[in-house]
Amino acid sequence: MPARRFAPERLLLTRREARLKQADVADGVGVTAARVSAWETGRSVPDPEKFPSLARVLDCGLDELFPREGAPDLADLRADAGYSQTATKDLTGTRSAGPVAAAETGQRRLAEEYRAPLAAAYGVSVEQLLRAQERSFGIDVPEPGDGERAGLDDPLPETLAEKITYLLGRLSEDLSDQQVAARGNVRAGVEVLNAHLVYELRTGRVTHASQDVLSALAEALDTTPVIWSQDADVQRILSETMLLSGQIAAIAARGGEQKGLSADLLDFILHEVDKARVETQDGEGPTGRR
Numbered sequence: 001m002p003a004r005r006f007a008p009e010r011l012l013l014t015r016r017e018a019r020l021k022q023a024d025v026a027d028g029v030g031v032t033a034a035r036v037s038a039w040e041t042g043r044s045v046p047d048p049e050k051f052p053s054l055a056r057v058l059d060c061g062l063d064e065l066f067p068r069e070g071a072p073d074l075a076d077l078r079a080d081a082g083y084s085q086t087a088t089k090d091l092t093g094t095r096s097a098g099p100v101a102a103a104e105t106g107q108r109r110l111a112e113e114y115r116a117p118l119a120a121a122y123g124v125s126v127e128q129l130l131r132a133q134e135r136s137f138g139i140d141v142p143e144p145g146d147g148e149r150a151g152l153d154d155p156l157p158e159t160l161a162e163k164i165t166y167l168l169g170r171l172s173e174d175l176s177d178q179q180v181a182a183r184g185n186v187r188a189g190v191e192v193l194n195a196h197l198v199y200e201l202r203t204g205r206v207t208h209a210s211q212d213v214l215s216a217l218a219e220a221l222d223t224t225p226v227i228w229s230q231d232a233d234v235q236r237i238l239s240e241t242m243l244l245s246g247q248i249a250a251i252a253a254r255g256g257e258q259k260g261l262s263a264d265l266l267d268f269i270l271h272e273v274d275k276a277r278v279e280t281q282d283g284e285g286p287t288g289r290r
Contacts, residue, residue: 003076004051004066008042014058014065015040028057048079071143073135075104081122091121106137116161116204125165160228161204167221168202175220177202184220192216 015025015036022036029036029050038044046054055062062080072080078088078100088100092114100118102108110118110133119129134141157166168175175183181193192212200206201217209217211225218225 003068003070003072004048004062004079005069006039006045006051006066008040010065011054011058012040014060018058018060020058025054025057029053047084048076049082049084052080052082071135071141072132073104074100074129074132075136077122077124077129077132078104083121088118091117093117103133104136109133109137120165120199120203125169126162159204160207160209161202163227164198164202164217164221167223167227171222180217180220184216187219188212188216190216193220 015022022033022040026033026036029046030053031050035044039046051066052062055065058065068076075085078085083091085097085101085104087097089095089097092099094114099108099110099114103110110129115126115129119126122129124132128143131141131143157163168180176195177198178195180198181195184193185191190212192210193216197206197209197213198217201209201213214228215225218227
């Protein structure tokens with residue numbers, strides 16, 4: 001059963017408040033006015049993947065128009081992203097929607113190569129996707145609390161795709177792949193990014209990039225290029241930095257304050273990261289000895 005609740009009277013009232021005709025809603029959703037009428041009178045129920053477009057046309061929050069009951073499973077994530085099950089074959093690059101259908105019905109879990117593309121398309125992390133998958137198999141997996149979402153328990157990003165997703169989630173605004181590319185090119189002063197490349201890197205379809213591309217990405221995501229380093233010492237410092245940032249955010253949230261890393265502390269951390277990178281390039285370990 002879909003986790004979101006549909007109420008015909010709520011749809012009718014919201015449309016009237018928006019001063020839209022049934023035909024206006026129908027055009028925005030891609031159905032007939034008769035179908036909208038059937039939804040509003042309770043004679044039929046829209047497919048869950050229609051919920052996002054209905055909310056968008058009516059300029060209403062998805063959770064407000066269609067409240068969720070419980071944590072989402074895989075089918076719920078797909079529907080919330082506006083995809084039909086059939087359309088997922090284009091996301092997984094398969095000839096049919098079989099892999100997604102099998103996972104949604106609790107028959108066979110998603111192969112690893114399908115997870116990152118689906119998570120990116122659904123607008124969630126791979127960890128959220130995997131938790132939803134377990135619910136599709138009848139396993140009650142709770143969503144983490146605020147402290148965990150701040151980074152206390154979730155795995156820290158390691159791959160290029162995971163780091164890009166992590167950094168996008170920490171920006172104060174939602175950026176499309178096109179916006180990331182444009183922003184990075186402007187700030188870096190060189191045209192090295194495009195929306196397709198950003199998408200390929202973000203979803204893990206491409207796992208390596210030139211230094212110019214990584215520098216532009218760092219500019220777009222308000223970070224330092226050293227974050228892309230795979231050196232063990234640099235990775236360790238970055239992981240500790242991310243964890244510290246998450247802990248501070250969690251503490252601030254509990255106290256009702258909006259605080260992050262101070263500029264002085266962030267400068268110190270980045271200095272230590274740069275120092276570790278230079279020492280590694282010079283053949284020195286973290287203690288400074290060869």
